[in-house]
Amino acid sequence: MYTTELQKTATIENLEDPKLLDAFEARVAADDFIEPKDWMPEAYRRTLTRQISQHAHSEIVGMLPEGNWITRAPSLRRKAILLAKVQDEAGHGLYLYCAAETLGTSREEMVEALHSGKAKYSTIFNYPTLTWADIGAIGWLVDGAAIMNQVPLQRTSYGPYARAMVRICKEESFHQRQGYEIMIAMANGSPEQKRMAQDALDRWWWPSLMMFGPPDENSPNTAQSMRWRIKRETNDELRQKFVDITVPQAEFLGLKVPDPDLEWNEEKGGYDFGDIDWEEFYAVVRGEGPVAKERMKARREAWDEGAWVREAAAAHEAKRKQRKAA
């Protein structure tokens, strides 16, 4: 109902009146939050719907690589923590779908876009989790990269997205720590455990750097998104910060970052690092990632198998409304 109302408003106001546009731009420039019923340019609405829904899809698809290890976690403590983490990711997906719905697209439409391959989700979740050390590496590197990207989004210009990010960032910070704690245990364990930790770092390092998106000069959306304060830092700025924070953490673990060109650059006060394989990135974006097909199959099956839950919830709601009206 709310969604339909918003859609109507969007069509009526889609005239891009210069006065409205100027007022909108001034509010954004003053760091005001834009709220669902405020006027906004159609391109702003579209960009946000794309980014927030893709973010939501990433959280939901992102449950799969770790979900794969819940039954094989090495202790009850590890199992309970991993279960809680994977549930948190589901929660993040839900807040984000709700935030995106306030822009006028229904959850069903967004899910359909994911299942038909029209909408993207983060490349990182198209890689397999081969050993328990991968669970450590995901928490440390993938959640670490996610936090780096998401902390600035707490100040994104769209209110519902910014507010969703506050809670998500708190939880992601716990996720990063649990991953790093696994890495500490593995890196200080038996030679075989240390070898597994190094192998996980070797496989997850470059895909984690790709999470930040293409280099700024090849990023079609960054300039406008920075102007509208949807993005607060560019892909390259965030990637650099991530490298600078993470390399010392690898050193503390006694592990080697798999980049022969990695070198501290005193002048820029950050690390220089080797070339990212952008061919691989674009192939994964096109749906050619190592486990892309399995990921989409699992999501479609989950959606189909959950149909009865959605139907039951809708029937319950209809009955509740009927009783209230009577």
Ligand code: FAQ
């Ligand atoms: N994967 O012009 P840009 C997580 C696409 S959550 C796939 O730079 P933009 C939590 C991009 O969509 C991880 N596609 O685009 C967790 C665009 O295509 P489009 C997700 C990518 O939007 C942890 C095209 O390339 N986080 O990990 C990727 O300005 C552990 C051109 O790119 C978010 O979504 C990619 N990596 O910047 C869960 C954060 N990068 O849509 C479970 C919010 C780029 O025009 C376990 N999103 N593309 O067809 C963002 O900050 C931005 O959307 C970027 C991309 C930075 C991802």
